Amino acid sequence: MRGCETALSIMVYNKPDVLARIAGTFSARGYNIESISANTTMNPELTRISITTRHDKEVIRKLEKQLARLVDVISVEDLSNGGAVRREMLLARVFPPPGEEERLKDLVLEKGWKIIACGDDSFTVEVTGNQEEITQAFLHLGPFDLRDYVRTGVISLGGKGIIPGKLQNGGPAGA
Amino acid sequence: MKLSGSQIFFKALKLEQVETIFGYPGGAVMDLYDELSRHDIDHILVRHEQGAAHAADGYARATGRVGVCLVTSGPGATNAVTGIATAYLDSVPMVVFTGQVSTRTIGNDSFQEVDITGITRSCTKHNFLVRDIAKLACTIREAFQISRSGRPGPVLVDLPKDVIQSFLEEEDLDVPVLNPGETAPPEEREEAGRKALEMIGQACRPLILCGGGILRGKAAEEFRIFVKTLNIPVASTLMGIGAFPGSDPLWLGMAGMHGTYYANHAISRCDLLLAIGARLDDRVTSKVEAFAPRARVIHVDIDPVSLDKVIKADLAIESDSKAFLKLLNRLLAEKGLQLRPDTASWRREIEQWRREVPLSYCLNENIKPQYVVQKLGELAGGEAIVTTDVGQHQMWTAQFFRFERPDTFLTSGGLGTMGYGLPAAIGAQIACPGKLVINIAGDGSIQMNIQELATAVNYRLPVKIVILNNGYLGMVRQWQELYYGRRYSQSGIHPSPDFVKLAEAYGALGLRADKPGQVEATLLEGLKHPGPAVMDFLVEPLEGVYPIVKPGEPLTNMYLGKQE
Numbered sequence: 001m002r003g004c005e006t007a008l009s010i011m012v013y014n015k016p017d018v019l020a021r022i023a024g025t026f027s028a029r030g031y032n033i034e035s036i037s038a039n040t041t042m043n044p045e046l047t048r049i050s051i052t053t054r055h056d057k058e059v060i061r062k063l064e065k066q067l068a069r070l071v072d073v074i075s076v077e078d079l080s081n082g083g084a085v086r087r088e089m090l091l092a093r094v095f096p097p098p099g100e101e102e103r104l105k106d107l108v109l110e111k112g113w114k115i116i117a118c119g120d121d122s123f124t125v126e127v128t129g130n131q132e133e134i135t136q137a138f139l140h141l142g143p144f145d146l147r148d149y150v151r152t153g154v155i156s157l158g159g160k161g162i163i164p165g166k167l168q169n170g171g172p173a174g175a
Numbered sequence: 176m177k178l179s180g181s182q183i184f185f186k187a188l189k190l191e192q193v194e195t196i197f198g199y200p201g202g203a204v205m206d207l208y209d210e211l212s213r214h215d216i217d218h219i220l221v222r223h224e225q226g227a228a229h230a231a232d233g234y235a236r237a238t239g240r241v242g243v244c245l246v247t248s249g250p251g252a253t254n255a256v257t258g259i260a261t262a263y264l265d266s267v268p269m270v271v272f273t274g275q276v277s278t279r280t281i282g283n284d285s286f287q288e289v290d291i292t293g294i295t296r297s298c299t300k301h302n303f304l305v306r307d308i309a310k311l312a313c314t315i316r317e318a319f320q321i322s323r324s325g326r327p328g329p330v331l332v333d334l335p336k337d338v339i340q341s342f343l344e345e346e347d348l349d350v351p352v353l354n355p356g357e358t359a360p361p362e363e364r365e366e367a368g369r370k371a372l373e374m375i376g377q378a379c380r381p382l383i384l385c386g387g388g389i390l391r392g393k394a395a396e397e398f399r400i401f402v403k404t405l406n407i408p409v410a411s412t413l414m415g416i417g418a419f420p421g422s423d424p425l426w427l428g429m430a431g432m433h434g435t436y437y438a439n440h441a442i443s444r445c446d447l448l449l450a451i452g453a454r455l456d457d458r459v460t461s462k463v464e465a466f467a468p469r470a471r472v473i474h475v476d477i478d479p480v481s482l483d484k485v486i487k488a489d490l491a492i493e494s495d496s497k498a499f500l501k502l503l504n505r506l507l508a509e510k511g512l513q514l515r516p517d518t519a520s521w522r523r524e525i526e527q528w529r530r531e532v533p534l535s536y537c538l539n540e541n542i543k544p545q546y547v548v549q550k551l552g553e554l555a556g557g558e559a560i561v562t563t564d565v566g567q568h569q570m571w572t573a574q575f576f577r578f579e580r581p582d583t584f585l586t587s588g589g590l591g592t593m594g595y596g597l598p599a600a601i602g603a604q605i606a607c608p609g610k611l612v613i614n615i616a617g618d619g620s621i622q623m624n625i626q627e628l629a630t631a632v633n634y635r636l637p638v639k640i641v642i643l644n645n646g647y648l649g650m651v652r653q654w655q656e657l658y659y660g661r662r663y664s665q666s667g668i669h670p671s672p673d674f675v676k677l678a679e680a681y682g683a684l685g686l687r688a689d690k691p692g693q694v695e696a697t698l699l700e701g702l703k704h705p706g707p708a709v710m711d712f713l714v715e716p717l718e719g720v721y722p723i724v725k726p727g728e729p730l731t732n733m734y735l736g737k738q739e
Contacts (some may be wrong), residue, residue, distance in 0.1 A: 017304075023298060028297050040585055065480045071301040 003056040005034070007079040007086060007156045008064070010049040013072045014040060022049055022073075025066050031055060035088075035153025046074065050155045059126055084158040090134050090151045091116070094144035106142050107155040112141070122147075180308050180339035181210035181222045183348065184272075185313035188216060190350060193243050195219060195234065195605055197227040200535030201247025202287060203274025206339045219605060219634060222252050222626040225597035228258020229624070232267050233602030233665025234427035236585045238562055239393055241268040241322050242602065244389040248274040249287030252333075253294065257592060259329045260298040264589025265414060266391055268327035271299075271728050272319050272535070277337035278306055292333050297646075300328030308341045312350045319354045325495075326478040327391055367492045368502040371449070373422065374490060376514030378447035380521040381407045384430060388452015388476060394673060395419070395581035398451070401500050404507050406518045408525055412436040413573055413588040418558075421577040427525065428534070432724050433570045436532035437729040439722070441525050442467050449473045450488075452496045454481040456589070457726070465729030475499050485684065510693045532722075532735060536575050541692050541715040545575045546642040547698075548615065552576040554698055560609040564596040567649035570720040594623025597640060601627055604636040611702065612640070618644040618671045628681040631707040639701050640642045640709045642674055645716045648673075652718045657734070678709035689713040 012018045019038060021140060026033050031053060034105070038049040055063070060078065067076045096104045101123075108115055108125060117124035123144075127137040178186070184207055189198075195217045200208040204405030211218055221227045224246040234588045242262075246255050249524040252273040255511075256448040276285040292302045301321050303314050311334075375381050385667065389398050395418050402409055402425055409419050410430040419426055448470040453459065460466040463485060473482075473486035475496065482491040490498065507515075536545040548571045555561075557579030563569040563586045578584045585603060586594040600614040607716075621642050631638050645668040657665050676687030684704045686695040694712065701708040721736035 017292065017296070020293070021215070024296055062480070064483060069480055 003054050003059065003149045005052055005054050005080070006060050007084065007154055008053065008060075008067070008068060008160055009077045009079050009084070009156050010051065011041070011074040012049060013048050013074070014045055014047040015072055018047065018072045019049070021070050022051070025070065026053070029063075029066075031063060033058065037115065037155050039154045052154045055106045055119070072148050081157040084156045085128055086154050086156045087128055088131055088134050088152055088154050090137055090147040090149060091127045092141050093122055093125065093148055094125065094141055094146050096119070096144040099145060107140060111137070113137070117135070176345045176346050177342040178348065179206070179210070179342055180311055180334075181206045181369050182335070182676075183311050183343065184315070184339065185210060185214040185216065186348075187312045187350070189214070189242070191241070191319045192314065193241075195364060195651050195700070196243045197221055197230040197234070198245035199224050199227055199247065199251060199601065200438075201251045203248035203251075203276060203336050204245060204324070204334070204339075206336070207245065207272075207274070207334075207365065207711055213233050213563050214733045217605075218602065219601070219630065221261060221601075221630050222597065223624065224254035225258050225594065226624055226627045226630065228255040228269070229261065229592075229595050229598035230602035230605070230627075230630075231269050231271070232262045232595075233562060233585055233599030234260060234489075234606045235262070235267050235269055235602075236265075236599070237582055237603040239268075239391075239582065241270055242320055243270050244270070245272045247287065247297040248276055248291070251287075253289055254289040256295060256298065257590075259295055259331065261587050261590045261592040261595060262329040263298045263300065264576075265587065267329065267607075268323045268325050269329040270315075270322050271329060271331045273331060273333050275304065275333045275335040279337065281335065288536050290709045295331050298329075299331045299561060302331040302333065304333040304335070305338055306605065308343045309347060310339050311343075312348055316350050316353060318466050321613060322546075326388075327592060334398055337375055338605045355465035364492070364494050364499065367494070368499065369546070370490055370504055371492065372503060372514055374471055374473060375407070375447060376516055378516050379541050380524075381405075381447040381449065381516050381518065382406050382441050382445035382470070383409045384412065384442070384448060384450040384453050385409055385418045385639070386412045386451065386453025387414040389415060389418040390452075391673060393581075394500050395499035397497055397504060401507070404504070405515055407449070407516070408441060408518070408521070408522060408537060410434070412459050413586065417578045417581045417584045418606065420579045425522075427529075430730070431722050432461060432726070433532055433574065433722065434724075434730070435529075435574070436733060436735070437525050437528035438720055439724070439733060443469075443729070443731045444524070446448060447472045447473070449475070450486075451475045451499070452477070454478075455485045456459075459731075460485060461724050462726065462727055462729045467733075492635060500704045502532070521550075527580050527610045527650065530615075536718070538691065539715070541695055542688065542712055544645070544690065544712070544714040544718055545571050547641065547643060547694055547714065548572055548575040551613065551615070551698055552693055554609045554695070554702060555611055555613060559613055560607060561585065562586065562596040562603060562612070564601040564623070565591045566617050566618045566620060567618070567645075567653065567718070567720050568615050568617045568643040570650075571643070572722075573616065576615075593620040597618060597624050597628045597638070599637055600638045601630055601634075602641075604631075605634070611640060612637075613639045615641045615643065616644065617649060618642055618674075619648045619668055621674075622671070625677070625726070628678065628683055628707065628709070630736075632682040638707050640707070641698075641701075642709065642711045643714050644671065644674070644711050645714050645718065646671070651721070653723075656719070657723070658725065674709055674711040684706045687711040687713070
């Protein structure tokens with residue numbers, strides 16, 4: 001698909017139909033949503049919706065204006081260009097072949113992932129990271145017989161003076 | 176004291192100074208209709224909910240006030256949807272109240288239940304489902320506020336029956352005072368205004384394209400002053416007709432698919448285009464790449480979504496038309512004569528085009544539809560309000576009826592809704608009881624809401640219906656002739672009913688003319704009749720609307736019709 005990936009952060013009033021209005025703004029014009037997540041904020045009356053979409057910049061500008069026009073939308077921010085942290089979560093269920101369990105546990109430890117559930121012969125691994133890291137996780141988990149997964153889509157948090165990947169007291173945070 | 180939902184509803188309408196509701200009762204709104212008689216609000220009982228929505232729309236367009244309609248749930252609400260979408264596309268302020276089944280049964284496929292907020296989400300400016308009586312009054316206030324603020328539009332409020340039937344202590348009634356929204360901050364606008372005047376001052380061939388935004392913004396007077404100060408020719412969109420006097424030499428008429436030869440050439444040749452309150456849809460631009468190719472474009476619109484949507488403007492200004500034109504007029508008064516373009520030779524160039532190809536038609540032994548429109552314009556004068564339906568008659572009206580005043584041409588431009596004209600005329604007549612209100616219709620369109628003749632008769636509204644009866648869905652037939660190898664698929668609609676007898680059956684006056692010599696007398700008789708009158712003109716069946724620009728072609732590629 002043409003265009004570059006764009007992360008939009010949309011602040012809206014927390015109302016039952018607001019998600020439908022946002023989604024409708026995309027679908028009515030034939031635009032696709034690649035991922036979407038919505039949740040409450042510090043202010044319980046407000047919801048932040050994070051959407052990633054892939055279109056050229058001109059389309060994105062139009063979309064931003066169309067979204068901003070909705071009565072229940074407070075602000076629309078394009079978080080693609082720096083100044084924002086972005087994360088996605090993956091829950092992956094693997095069925096390691098007999099004898100491979102320890103190697104899986106080592107991998108999880110090394111990467112800073114978590115095993116959050118174990119079945120008779122399965123492990124559910126939680127991975128949090130940027131999209132590149134999630135893509136890498138698939139490559140690593142594939143050999144352990146990856147049979148099912150779910151991913152959240154990207155959530156983003158923008159803000160002035162935020163430098164992604166920096167801890168306040170210096171030193172990279174490993175992102 | 177406890178107030179019922181119905182009582183709160185009418186209290187809230189009073190606060191918004193609503194005088195008239197267009198509506199149709201039904202199961203879900205029985206309580207509201209029961210309460211209605213205790214309040215000083217006129218209710219106009221239409222004969223179909225689509226008629227209610229169009230009538231509220233006509234009322235709103237004629238006055239600038241918010242039109243109000245009230246319909247029941249389910250089919251009542253869905254019938255209104257075409258009227259709502261019509262108002263949405265033409266930015267008409269309107270609030271539609273729909274009944275809804277009780278909150279506890281919503282979602283159960285109850286009798287006459289539809290998800291009307293879901294259905295109208297994409298054709299309203301906003302909509303509400305009121306689930307709590309405590310929110311009823313403030314929701315109604317917000318609905319009116321949203322409807323008339325910024326770029327106006329329809330707002331729907333869905334009212335579940337149990338909410339309307341429940342009670343609230345009067346002291347708990349909360350009606351907030353809402354602030355009107357403001358577009359661009361004044362300083363920013365002032366800067367843009369100076370820049371715009373500078374660009375206009377540098378131009379040799381400036382042209383203005385005026386749109387419906389000037390009418391919605393009540394800015395026609397400011398616009399006239401601005402145009403006359405700078406002597407810039409004015410082309411218009413369909414929706415902008417009436418924003419500038421049609422008798423003024425600077426008026427070039429409508430541009431676009433059926434625009435005048437000189438307006439379309441002016442757009443193609445101008446070196447500066449100032450578009451005000453026009454969203455530049457495909458009927459205006461035709462081939463976008465060839466639209467105003469030599470021009471720097473200044474685009475003023477209240478809705479930022481309209482800016483840089485179709486045409487990338489050199490200067491895009493988010494502003495309400497009235498505020499912006501006031502600003503320009505003030506700046507011009509300050510600056511004196513120094514920055515004004517000399518448009519004399521440019522106007523001569525345009526006059527040459529006007530002389531070469533004026534709007535015209537050929538007379539023969541049949542009644543020419545353009546002749547009826549032109550004659551009607553002469554007889555009715557500049558004060559009449561004219562509504563149309565959609566198709567050839569609509570374009571002939573835009574071309575040949577000379578409009579002098581704002582808010583006198585009410586037509587469905589964006590959605591192109593056949594069946595709009597008669598109910599809109601009813602709404603306009605209710606709003607302006609002393610004015611002459613005329614619906615120019617086609618034989619196809621008039622049958623789409625003919626039932627509203629009963630409403631006109633019921634309320635003794637002297638609306639005049641002029642049917643240009645050619646036995647065809649004329650615009651479809653014309654396209655088939657020009658673009659579909661003369662394969663006239665389903666565009667003939669003869670036989671139509673006998674419109675004279677039909678008018679009489681409804682209790683209106685019916686008149687017919689089938690010879691050119693009868694046109695004037697028929698019009699005079701219909702116009703002087705004190706009640707509703709239907710005038711059926713059997714016109715030249717194969718007449719076309721010219722010029723016509725084939726969709727997707729540059730505006731200068733105009734087909735001017737067979738030269739008879």
